[in-house]
Amino acid sequence: MPSGTFIHFRTPGILIFGMVLAPCGWVLDLTSTVAPNWRTIHSIPSESTDTFLQQGIWDICRASTTSRDIRCNQQDEPYFNQQIIEVAQGMMVASLILTIIGICVAIPGVRCWRERPNWTVAGLGGLLIFCSGVLTIIPIAWYTHIMNNITASSTDIRVGYCIVLGYIGGILEVLGGFVMFIGICRCCDGRNRSERVVADTGKSTRIQPAPRRITVPSIPRTSSASSVPYSRDSFGPTDFPRAKSNGNNSKASSSYGGQPYDADL
Template sequence: MRTPGILIFGMVLAPCGWILDLTATVAPNWRTLHNIPQRPENEIIQQGIFDICTTTDTSTSQTCQQEDPEYFQEEIIPVSQGLMVASLVVTLIGIAVAIPGVRCWKDRPNWTVAGLGGLLIFLSGVMTIIPISWYTHILTNVTTVTTGAEIRVGYCIVLGYIGGIFEVLGGFVMFIGICRCCGGKNRGEKPVEEVTNRNARLDVCNNSSKRKA
């Protein structure tokens, strides 16, 4: 039997969301500081939840591990660190749980197992969206030793939103499969053996009709 479309949808979105969330977690670009007073005009400070780097508009090189105790003491930073790492771990667990339920080499998928994996993936997406949304809401209020600079949203915020939404959608679609199980009959899905036997019977009937004619 073919793997149901809603399970394929979830199993594709979940890894994609995980990769985006991983990038958002480790990359130091949740926000950027431009036009920094008493600094070179083209210098940019990139602030993430685990690291801070400096770069310039005209160079691709970065100098990381910059000190900013005021920034890392903000409540949002340790909360974001914990939730983003937890989201990555829960996503992997959800995918590992869902795989035995969606594998196509069995006659029918195990909708209960696949739905449980989908629930974990859904929760991991929520755990990503919470710190991303909170950080975005207080973007200009997070303190830093560098004052008076122009603050802009970093690409990690965008990647985090997209990754979290992917996981929420994929996990939700997989989870609602629990409500539509019944062996897949309500979706018109039939095991390969059943389809093959039916075609064989049709061939026999057609051959018999030709002989009589």
Template sequence: MPSTSFIHFRTPGILIFGMVMAPCGWILDLTATVAPNWRTVNNLPTEAADIFLQQGIWDICRASTSNRELQCNQQDEAYFNEQIIEIAQAMMVASLIVTLIGLAVAIPGVRCWRERPNWTVAGLGGLLIFCSGVLTIIPIAWYTHILTNITAASTDIQVGYCIVLGYIGGIMEILGGFVMFIGICRCCGGKNRSERVVRNTGRAARNTTAPTRITVPSMTSRSPSSASSVPYSKDSFDQPDFRRPAPRASSKASSYGAQPYDADL
């Protein structure tokens, strides 16, 4: 009985790359959006030397180097009234939403159980993911550029970890979205559209062809009436059709002929 074979369709590598990079970038962008550490303000004039402020786009926390306790919900109207803060809030939230929409659009086009992916749908999803990365990079780069110009109680200002996470997340989304989008066009001679079909049978296919039966003549029966499927019988080997050569004469001929000698008497 022939074995049933299952066909698995391999998802193109550029789509796998985009679908891995986009969620990772989204997680980093989410952390950069909600965490209150876009910059760190040290050496506050009215505070102790070990006290510093962690300022984000949604909240400000007061921390200390001597302990790990954070006191958030600090008020600073001058800081939150800065133009970059309002723009960063809007663009970071928009980036998170656009990334989710891009993933929702790309997933139906990248489904691996189809014979071929829907390159148009996957490419549009990649375009949305690319745009979400741009929406992240713009406020991050702008905030970094005017880092020391934003209102602060001290001039000792350092870049926070949210800036680093935002850069990494935005770049990952840009790369993932761009790689997915190039599948929509025929670049590189169309090599990016060559999907391979892998057949997995689980075991090697068995040969189901019935073996051919060969009739072998019986070697024990010498009856001439016995049937045989070959045009000769065993007795034919006992009587060869060729003439055997005559036996060679003895190389040692008698030199004395037929007459007796004295020694023979």
């Protein structure tokens, strides 16, 4: 590459969109996986009214609305033996791993160290991210559908915040992976996004507009003996009385033979 020259590469917007949504969705899915709050159970028999259980797919915690004391590692064999719990554990972990793999695959295709991004590699990474989002939504939707039918010691069952975070994270991954995958179809292959080499000359690369030509209309000029728009004869005869001249000024007035000016009138 010549000295003083740098490559100006612009990453396509759909790749930026996907690479931003995928990590955000992964963080939300991670929180949904490890946090023990897929559902909460209130009004537990033989317990005080302010005590409730927080059940996740890995742990169960006992908390209270009147204190901040939370006791986890609660035992509930019938709950953890449910099929949905085993499926959710496997699919959520698989989703987290698949998202990381998808991001690592998409990075070489998105990074602009070449003239154009590698749409095939970026699209393959987007497909993996899309599948990871699907793996998140499936167990969460299934758990929400049968949440009231899972073994519980009370009928007052409420949705936990992990369900909400899981839905949002899965949708973000699905959207991010989809917009990256459509690039593999060559419908947005960057033909109109070609990058160019810009010489670093220390000057602004902004193209200056050409000077605008202004045509000045010519004004016809008529020849005139005087620039004054009137003459002495245009005033007509005047009858202004003249002051009598003294004797001392008779010689001065007689020696002047010019025509009177307008100021003399």
